Amino acid sequence: ARGGSGLSGQGDPLPSWNEGPTKAALLDFVERVTREGGPDFVPAEARIATFDNDGTLWTEQPLAVELAFVIDRVKALAPQHPEWRHQQPFQGVLEGDLKAVAASGERGLMQLLAATHSGVTTEAFDVTVKDWITTAKHPRFSRPYTDLVYQPMLELLALLRAHGFKTFIVSGGDVGFMRAWAERVYGIPPEQVIGSRAKLRYEVRDGAPALLLLPELDLMNDKAGKPVGIQQVIGRRPLAAFGNSDGDFEMLEWTTSGTGPRFGLFVHHTDAEREWAYDRNAHIGKLSRGLDEAPRRGWYLVDMKKDWKVIYPFEQ
Amino acid sequence: ARGGSGLSGQGDPLPSWNEGPTKAALLDFVERVTREGGPDFVPAEARIATFDNDGTLWTEQPLAVELAFVIDRVKALAPQHPEWRHQQPFQGVLEGDLKAVAASGERGLMQLLAATHSGVTTEAFDVTVKDWITTAKHPRFSRPYTDLVYQPMLELLALLRAHGFKTFIVSGGDVGFMRAWAERVYGIPPEQVIGSRAKLRYEVRDGAPALLLLPELDLMNDKAGKPVGIQQVIGRRPLAAFGNSDGDFEMLEWTTSGTGPRFGLFVHHTDAEREWAYDRNAHIGKLSRGLDEAPRRGWYLVDMKKDWKVIYPFEQ
Ligand SMILES: [Ca+2]
Numbered sequence: 001a002r003g004g005s006g007l008s009g010q011g012d013p014l015p016s017w018n019e020g021p022t023k024a025a026l027l028d029f030v031e032r033v034t035r036e037g038g039p040d041f042v043p044a045e046a047r048i049a050t051f052d053n054d055g056t057l058w059t060e061q062p063l064a065v066e067l068a069f070v071i072d073r074v075k076a077l078a079p080q081h082p083e084w085r086h087q088q089p090f091q092g093v094l095e096g097d098l099k100a101v102a103a104s105g106e107r108g109l110m111q112l113l114a115a116t117h118s119g120v121t122t123e124a125f126d127v128t129v130k131d132w133i134t135t136a137k138h139p140r141f142s143r144p145y146t147d148l149v150y151q152p153m154l155e156l157l158a159l160l161r162a163h164g165f166k167t168f169i170v171s172g173g174d175v176g177f178m179r180a181w182a183e184r185v186y187g188i189p190p191e192q193v194i195g196s197r198a199k200l201r202y203e204v205r206d207g208a209p210a211l212l213l214l215p216e217l218d219l220m221n222d223k224a225g226k227p228v229g230i231q232q233v234i235g236r237r238p239l240a241a242f243g244n245s246d247g248d249f250e251m252l253e254w255t256t257s258g259t260g261p262r263f264g265l266f267v268h269h270t271d272a273e274r275e276w277a278y279d280r281n282a283h284i285g286k287l288s289r290g291l292d293e294a295p296r297r298g299w300y301l302v303d304m305k306k307d308w309k310v311i312y313p314f315e316q
Numbered sequence: 317a318r319g320g321s322g323l324s325g326q327g328d329p330l331p332s333w334n335e336g337p338t339k340a341a342l343l344d345f346v347e348r349v350t351r352e353g354g355p356d357f358v359p360a361e362a363r364i365a366t367f368d369n370d371g372t373l374w375t376e377q378p379l380a381v382e383l384a385f386v387i388d389r390v391k392a393l394a395p396q397h398p399e400w401r402h403q404q405p406f407q408g409v410l411e412g413d414l415k416a417v418a419a420s421g422e423r424g425l426m427q428l429l430a431a432t433h434s435g436v437t438t439e440a441f442d443v444t445v446k447d448w449i450t451t452a453k454h455p456r457f458s459r460p461y462t463d464l465v466y467q468p469m470l471e472l473l474a475l476l477r478a479h480g481f482k483t484f485i486v487s488g489g490d491v492g493f494m495r496a497w498a499e500r501v502y503g504i505p506p507e508q509v510i511g512s513r514a515k516l517r518y519e520v521r522d523g524a525p526a527l528l529l530l531p532e533l534d535l536m537n538d539k540a541g542k543p544v545g546i547q548q549v550i551g552r553r554p555l556a557a558f559g560n561s562d563g564d565f566e567m568l569e570w571t572t573s574g575t576g577p578r579f580g581l582f583v584h585h586t587d588a589e590r591e592w593a594y595d596r597n598a599h600i601g602k603l604s605r606g607l608d609e610a611p612r613r614g615w616y617l618v619d620m621k622k623d624w625k626v627i628y629p630f631e632q
């Protein structure tokens with residue numbers, strides 16, 4: 001985490017944010033909950049902020065990063081699975097026929113996740129993800145996916161941490177996939193990453209204990225699953241929650257319905273030039289109910305095009 | 317957490333521990349993993365220590381504290397359940413016939429847990445536990461249960477935290493039961509308490525969201541379930557693990573089979589006068605395999621009678 005940047009003086013703690021109501025509200029919220037003796041003061045131990053990952057902290061277009069990982073893993077594992085050449089959704093992945101993959105529906109997605117996220121130990125999976133994330137490149141920017149994090153959100157994470165907040169990721173993505181790089185990229189340690197997860201089995205083989213990833217979902221950390229994952233791992237209601245899609249609706253609802261000062265925000269993807277523009281009709285990261293209800297629930301919307309001076313760190 | 321007591325100078329960081337190999341090993345371990353540039357140095361973010369609760373951090377005799385809570389709750393709820401007067405295991409609880417309760421077996425225990433730990437929101441359950449724990453008294457010492465924490469273990473928690481460790485509870489007890497008082501009593505925040513847990517359902521009633529505790533187990537955080545709970549919540553292997561029974565065997569095994577410096581320890585209850593003496597034949601907190609295998613696995617055994625100058629803070 002950055003050193004303790006003040007809210008006033010010592011420069012702007014959110015230099016990549018344009019001035020406007022959203023930036024002002026963020027700074028005001030942090031100031032209010034940390035002002036000792038003030039009416040909205042919250043002790044440091046209760047300063048919990050939760051962040052969705054895909055589309056909130058990094059780019060999720062044209063394909064969720066974890067899906068790119070799944071595709072590469074299916075290709076890498078295919079020689080050991082000749083039957084995949086004639087079996088959907090694997091055949092579609094191998095032939096680049098994403099329509100066939102999509103046609104396999106949720107069941108197909110679960111088959112792909114099981115084939116690429118289970119049958120190995122947690123430690124072996126961690127190594128596989130670390131290897132992949134350091135070599136794979138984003139198709140549009142030809143850079144590592146971890147370069148495509150949002151500079152304004154990195155500044156927000158640093159601002160919150162400098163003011164005593166614990167920052168958590170709360171994502172529908174696989175927890176082991178994110179833990180493999182979240183500490184390096186966001187400064188968020190494994191114990192502050194909450195995601196969907198497979199069931200685990202503890203095994204001792206030849207005297208060596210291991211945790212085996214099973215081909216069965218233990219938690220789907222999306223929509224109403226987000227407050228559940230938050231309660232399981234954190235055990236208290238966040239003060240602030242940040243998302244970008246209707247999958248985050250319940251997380252923002254749960255967070256902002258607590259007593260005292262609360263903050264809810266959606267990143268609205270409005271910048272087709274520098275990033276992507278999508279909301280109600282998106283195939284991934286759909287934001288519709290959230291867009292409708294944000295105003296009356298007091299949630300903020302980041303207008304990416306207007307509110308962010310830069311999108312990615314490499315633009316600076 | 318206490319201020320940064322040094323390992324040498326500035327007095328003894330473990331004043332309630334008698335000199336001996338166990339105390340020396342604890343101090344040596346902390347010194348080695350925190351000595352920058354030393355061969356066993358571990359960066360602060362990987363300094364994770366996990367503690368069982370019942371019998372490791374506080375007294376679990378003559379009855380696990382949570383079972384005392386269950387009994388009191390069944391009595392408090394009985395007027396709303398006239399059928400319990402003729403239905404085991406409830407009848408046994410109401411009549412003080414613990415043999416009948418024991419005869420109802422694991423199924424009976426699950427019924428008692430469901431009746432006392434579910435059907436309410438997480439926030440209502442938290443209030444119930446907080447009310448109970450401030451008024452209930454231990455039958456032998458006539459003091460609040462939270463007075464019956466082990467002073468030497470409080471000193472160990474403080475020593476570890478003063479040296480950059482994150483301390484976690486990893487207990488078979490219910491996570492919500494422990495979170496209601498663990499921060500006040502041990503300085504361990506809710507997000508560092510791992511326990512058994514019920515399934516949760518997110519609900520919005522009359523516009524107010526809540527998490528409802530369901531009468532179904534989601535994780536049994538005991539035995540091989542402890543490494544699973546650790547992986548789900550922490551996502552990395554602890555450096556040090558502390559327990560008192562065979563229910564902690566797998567946690568110690570998983571912890572100490574990692575590479576580099578590791579520490580495993582069982583509190584062995586050997587003091588029938590000041591506390592209780594029990595191990596192989598105990599009905600609760602049975603320690604048998606652990607006692608057999610500790611020496612060759614390099615795990616330490618606290619001999620409570622010999623190693624601890626005082627048991628409870630109030631003895632000082
Ligand atoms: Ca998202």
Ligand SMILES: [Ca+2]
Nearest residue numbers: 368370371561
């Ligand atoms: Ca125990």
